[in-house]
Amino acid sequence: MPQHSCVPNVFVDTHDPRFPWVSFFALRAVRAGGELTWNYNYDVGSVPGKVLYCYCGAPTCRGQLL
Numbered sequence: 001m002p003q004h005s006c007v008p009n010v011f012v013d014t015h016d017p018r019f020p021w022v023s024f025f026a027l028r029a030v031r032a033g034g035e036l037t038w039n040y041n042y043d044v045g046s047v048p049g050k051v052l053y054c055y056c057g058a059p060t061c062r063g064q065l066l
């Protein structure tokens with residue numbers, strides 16, 4: 001399962017929410033063996049009492065996953 005990045009190199013899409021598989025599409029070229037990252041798009045503050053700091057390292061990192 002890919003890690004979250006605030007500047008991901010793939011996104012997930014499906015045309016049918018009942019589809020049992022997800023597909024990852026590259027947003028830019030990824031080297032063979034390179035890490036795939038996607039934006040989890042969690043809503044920061046949506047889980048009371050739960051904080052997850054983001055360590056993606058992007059210059060524009062939001063700082064928190066949750």
Ligand SMILES: C[S@@+](CC[C@H](N)C(=O)[O-])C[C@H]1O[C@@H](n2cnc3c(N)ncnc32)[C@H](O)[C@@H]1O
Binds near residue numbers: 052054
């Ligand atoms: C689905 S798992 C990610 C993949 C998992 N680490 C693995 O090795 O298969 C999701 C969890 O990984 C951690 N994680 C993923 N991306 C992260 C990031 N950018 N910064 C901090 N933790 C992250 C968080 O704890 C998050 O709840």
